[in-house]
Amino acid sequence: xxxxxxxxxxxxxxxxxxxxxxxxxxxxxxxxxxxxxxxxxxxxxxxxxxxxxxxxxxxxxxxxxxxxxxxxxxxxxxxxxxxxxxxxxxxxxxxxxxxxxxxxxxxxxxxxxxxxxxxxxxxxxxxxxxxxxxxxxxxxxxxxxxxxxxxxxxxxxxxxxxxxxxxxxxxxxxxxxxxxxxxxxxxxxxxxxxxxxxxxxxxxxxxxxxxxxxxxxxxxxxxxxxxxxxxxxxxxxxxxxxxxxxxxxxxxxxxxx
Amino acid sequence: xxxxxxxxxxxxxxxxxxxxxxxxxxxxxxxxxxxxxxxxxxxxxxxxxxxxxxxxxxxxxxxxxxxxxxxxxxxxxxxxxxxxxxxxxxxxxxxxxxxxxxxxxxxxxxxxxxxxxxxxxxxxxxxxxxxxxxxxxxxxxxxxxxxxxxxxxxxxxxxxxxxxxxxxxxxxxxxxxxxxxxxxxxxxxxxxxxxxxxxxxxxxxxxxxxxxxxxxxxxxxxxxxxxxxxxxxxxxxxxxxxxxxxxxxxxxx
Numbered sequence: 001x002x003x004x005x006x007x008x009x010x011x012x013x014x015x016x017x018x019x020x021x022x023x024x025x026x027x028x029x030x031x032x033x034x035x036x037x038x039x040x041x042x043x044x045x046x047x048x049x050x051x052x053x054x055x056x057x058x059x060x061x062x063x064x065x066x067x068x069x070x071x072x073x074x075x076x077x078x079x080x081x082x083x084x085x086x087x088x089x090x091x092x093x094x095x096x097x098x099x100x101x102x103x104x105x106x107x108x109x110x111x112x113x114x115x116x117x118x119x120x121x122x123x124x125x126x127x128x129x130x131x132x133x134x135x136x137x138x139x140x141x142x143x144x145x146x147x148x149x150x151x152x153x154x155x156x157x158x159x160x161x162x163x164x165x166x167x168x169x170x171x172x173x174x175x176x177x178x179x180x181x182x183x184x185x186x187x188x189x190x191x192x193x194x195x196x197x198x199x200x201x202x203x204x205x206x207x208x209x210x211x212x213x214x215x216x217x218x219x220x221x222x223x224x225x226x227x228x229x230x231x232x233x234x235x236x237x238x239x240x241x242x243x244x245x246x247x248x249x250x251x252x253x254x255x256x257x
Numbered sequence: 258x259x260x261x262x263x264x265x266x267x268x269x270x271x272x273x274x275x276x277x278x279x280x281x282x283x284x285x286x287x288x289x290x291x292x293x294x295x296x297x298x299x300x301x302x303x304x305x306x307x308x309x310x311x312x313x314x315x316x317x318x319x320x321x322x323x324x325x326x327x328x329x330x331x332x333x334x335x336x337x338x339x340x341x342x343x344x345x346x347x348x349x350x351x352x353x354x355x356x357x358x359x360x361x362x363x364x365x366x367x368x369x370x371x372x373x374x375x376x377x378x379x380x381x382x383x384x385x386x387x388x389x390x391x392x393x394x395x396x397x398x399x400x401x402x403x404x405x406x407x408x409x410x411x412x413x414x415x416x417x418x419x420x421x422x423x424x425x426x427x428x429x430x431x432x433x434x435x436x437x438x439x440x441x442x443x444x445x446x447x448x449x450x451x452x453x454x455x456x457x458x459x460x461x462x463x464x465x466x467x468x469x470x471x472x473x474x475x476x477x478x479x480x481x482x483x484x485x486x487x488x489x490x491x492x493x494x495x496x497x498x499x500x501x502x503x504x505x506x507x508x509x510x
């Protein structure tokens with residue numbers, strides 16, 4: 001009984017170590033392609049559209065409601081000890097430092113990351129990746145680099161919007177529902193927010209975007225076993241990328257702030 | 258032109274290639290026959306460097322592709338065109354973009370010119386008016402033809418065919434065979450095809466080689482193969498379930 005659990009734990013640990021090693025090697029091989037010609041501007045723009053621009057609606061909804069519920073909870077909570085004037089600071093700090101980058105990362109992983117893994121996985125099982133190779137085109141350069149760059153740059157961009165939208169969501173609730181003075185909310189936002197809060201959040205977002213894209217490309221790239229394999233790779237990609245975001249978030253936060 | 262020497266490849270416990278030797282002359286059409294799972298696909302993927310062997314060499318005009326670095330390997334690959342079993346067209350690109358993929362990427366040809374060349378290559382494989390369609394809109398036979406147009410678009414010296422007739426109806430299959438023979442005459446290429454379709458093999462081959470248990474057990478012209486005394490080859494070309502070849506997963510009892 002205990003032996004079985006230890007075995008299972010061991011398998012899980014070795015699975016994560018193998019995956020981590022695979023992803024690091026894959027990343028190294030990909031990054032080497034970054035500075036080779038030709039520079040695929042068109043492919044990069046297309047990926048920025050599909051990973052970044054088209055994720056905006058879901059990021060918008062997530063951020064505005066997160067900001068709103070955060071204001072709602074802190075207002076009622078802080079009122080118990082008479083600190084409800086601090087809602088603006090709490091919402092601003094938590095959106096920029098934490099919720100903006102992490103929620104955007106998770107949302108984009110679910111939306112665009114799954115699509116990346118499924119698309120590249122399908123290309124693998126239908127031999128389209130082999131076909132690229134026979135046409136003397138490096139698939140890492142053609143498929144992975146554009147997605148990597150799109151993740152790296154679009155996640156911070158979406159996070160900027162998420163921060164702004166979230167803080168405004170908090171404003172809607174405090175000013176609209178609790179009738180707090182709007183100048184008080186904004187003054188509290190600006191009083192305690194430092195530039196560092198904002199751009200350290202963006203550094204986290206860039207890391208999340210790059211790692212999400214690489215993990216999903218990696219799982220897609222080594223897909224095996226037809227349609228079922230594509231499904232499995234997609235699930236694993238989303239789980240692995242989400243875990244990476246949540247775990248690395250702690251360590252990045254501890255290091256950056 | 259192509260020299261395969263003592264090629265070994267295993268996947269885990271499964272020994273797929275166990276010392277394959279084969280040489281293919283310039284301008285020759287070689288067909289490799291063998292049962293499902295005999296390693297034909299693995300062999301053809303070694304020729305173009307998609308797989309690396311455990312041991313052995315593949316020489317393309319004197320260059321060992323198994324030992325080349327990435328950059329030189331891509332250079333050698335420019336001599337090749339390959340038709341995949343499922344055509345492997347790029348789903349996200351239009352038919353003409355598929356066909357002229359190599360030209361746009363490696364020769365820096367303008368889109369307008371590339372499209373003109375694509376239309377011309379499509380005509381060569383018997384397709385007209387499909388250039389603006391997406392691959393998903395094509396039938397199986399049309400996909401193979403587009404795949405073939407893509408393979409020949411950059412005027413390769415060597416053409417590889419992975420099961421060119423598999424999955425097609427007999428008439429479409431024969432049309433593809435005719436096309437392969439026709440292209441060989443027009444383009445004067447060296448070609449390697451793998452198939453288990455004997456009708457196709459007889460039609461397109463200058464020489465046929467049989468892959469069995471990881472080795473080439475017989476090589477000859479279609480006539481020599483038809484009159485072979487080797488019982489394994491005989492069983493395969495006549496398509497009989499009885500004989501020395503064991504069917505995988507099926508026991509005698």
